[in-house]
Amino acid sequence: MNVRDFKNKVYGELASITKALANPHRLEIIELLAQGPSSVEYIADQTALSIANASQHLQTLKGARLVATEKRGKYRYYSLANRHVFEVWNSMRELGLSRNAEVERLIRDFRTSRKAMESVTSGELLNRLEKGSAFVIDVRPRKEYEAGHIESAVSVPHDELIRKLKSLPKDKQIVAYCRGPLCAMAYEAVELLQEKGYRAARLEVGYPEWELKGLAVNVT
Amino acid sequence: MNVRDFKNKVYGELASITKALANPHRLEIIELLAQGPSSVEYIADQTALSIANASQHLQTLKGARLVATEKRGKYRYYSLANRHVFEVWNSMRELGLSRNAEVERLIRDFRTSRKAMESVTSGELLNRLEKGSAFVIDVRPRKEYEAGHIESAVSVPHDELIRKLKSLPKDKQIVAYCRGPLCAMAYEAVELLQEKGYRAARLEVGYPEWELKGLAVNVT
DNA sequence: ACAATAATCAATATAATTATTGAATATATA
DNA sequence: TATATATTCAATAATTATATTGATTATTGT
Structure with missing residues (x-):
């Protein structure tokens, strides 16, 4: 085998992986699977795909x-093959945000409020948890919470937030997190909480990024 | 705009970036551009593409x-837009190597020798350079060396290595590097050097990874 | 101005990707 | 065993990606 054939094969292999990622629905599926294993039905529901179409995209992955x-x-439960897959998704998303004012603008415009939203880093959250000065809520769907969540977090799915307001403390800062930087649920939760007179902030990362840092407790 | 439209737009944007990468030739071009800015002609030559085809791929990127x-x-010189592009390429390559015995096998099989090859980490090389116990050679084409190289490295393009053997020291270890983990040039150089009785090892990373760590000196 | 060089463009044929539909295959539960 | 449920498969039409060819534009040097 000559050098050119070798290169064609190696880059061809890498491109075939990249091609499998190069689709909006499959990227969304990757981000969803980063939350934990999911059935085809759940994936189809969360991504608004037909079952058959979701299944086909999963076959591709x-x-x-x-x-x-x-x-x-x-x-049948699908999950990410290994942490490298999540890391590619992460760097892909970073690239998207860096390169493309468009994506960032989309995210910003989608917030109903224009004011900057306070966010808490992972390190800060750990500190506040030790001091007992933070109350953490996981606003993802309950299934995703059950597949793994921040140790002391309480599950308050974003569509149940209004009903559960009374169970939240007014004397502590409430820190909300969701799937990650592209996910709107924590933004919306913080906004609602602030309107209702709670002190609230967004965790700057989502559950998968927290888990990657080895800070997670998995529930099985 | 509802949540679904928002998600479609965001993942659509990210997928369009991913699609631009999802081609063997374009991945090869990315790796080449990680060595430094290049003209269309040089890119076409290095990747064995026609000028028109290379140009089209560059338009896509x-x-x-x-x-x-x-x-x-x-x-017209093309270069990577920012470090995020290189980082995506890096994590993509890592994923490829992790996931796919195929790629790793290709790389291993392509080496003519079966014996494991000693490799030197960036940190080790820095130490040895301080002690003056290593002699570093850059085996990439001279243009890439000129666009940026390891500070004390000498340019010995791999196709000139045999002619330049006599100028290399026998009393120091010779450390060879090239474009990165997928590049065969440093492997081949070390093999040749060892056959000829030199002490030689491969730097485990390529120039772009070294540069990313802020260890580089750019020549302009 | 004229030739030579570098790169892009436009048109085209071939191949690959995608969503949809309906049928087929497992698995659990009654 | 029959039935409902979860998933996959197979076929199709529409769209998108790719390499090739030859023409075109921009720049340099004579």
């Missing part, structure tokens, strides 16, 4: 060995 | 704002 699957009962 | 261009005289 599986073909590139970006996801692993496990069958339990009549459900 | 430019459209996704992954590369920047500058015209000097009759040449």
Whole structure:
């Protein structure tokens, strides 16, 4: 094999992985799977895809060995193959945000409020948790909370937030987190809480990034 | 705009960037541009593409704002838009190597020798340079050396290595580096040097990774 | 101004990707 | 065993990506 054939094969292999990621729905699926293993049905529901279409996209990801699957009962659970997949997604998202004012503008414009929102770093949150001065809420759907969450966090899915307001403390700062930097749920939660007179801030990362730093407790 | 439209736009933007990367030739171009700015002609030559085809791929990368261009005289120089592009490429390559025995096997099989090859980390090289116990050679094409190289390195393009053997020291270890982990030039150089009785090892990273760590000296 | 060089553009044929539809295959539960 | 549920498969049409070719534009040097 000559050098050119070798290069063609190596870059071809890498491009086939990249191609498997190069689709809006599959990127969304990757971010969803970063929250924890999910069934096809749940993935289809969360991404607004038909079951058959979601299944096909999952086959594509599986073909590139970006996801692993496990069958339990009549459900088949998909999950990310390894941390490298999440890291590619992370750097991809960083690139998108850096390169493209468009994406950032989209995110900013989507917030109903224009005022800058206070955010808390992972390190700060750890400090406040030790001092007992923060109350952490996980605003993702309950299934994702159950698949893994920040140790002391309470599950308050964003569509249940209004109903559960009374159970939240007014004397502590409430720190909300969700799926990650592209996810709007924590933004919305903080906004609502502030309107209702709570002290609230957003965790600057989502659960997968927190977990990657080895700070997580998994519930099984 | 509702949540679904918002998500479609954000993931669509990110997928359009990913699509721009999802091609073997464009990945090879990214790695080449990580060595420094290059003209279309040079890129076409190094990647074995026709000029027109290389130009089209560069347009695609430019459209996704992954590369920047500058015209000097009759040449147009392309370069990576920012470090995020290189970091995506890096994590992509890591994912490829982790996920795919195939890629790793290709790289291993391509070496003519089967014996494991000693490699030197960046930190070790810095130590040895301070002690004066290493002699560093850059085996990339001279143009890439000229665009930036390790401070004390000497340019010995891999196709000139045999002719330049006599100028290399036998009493020091010779450390060879090239474009990065997928590049075969340093492997081949070390192999040749060892056959000829030199003490030689491969730097475990390429020039772009070294530069990313802020260890580089740029020549302009 | 004229030739030579570097790069891009435009048109085209081929190949690959995608969403949709309906049928098929497992698995659990009654 | 029958039935409902979860997922995959296969076929299709529409869209998008790719390499090639030859023409065109921009720049340099004579």
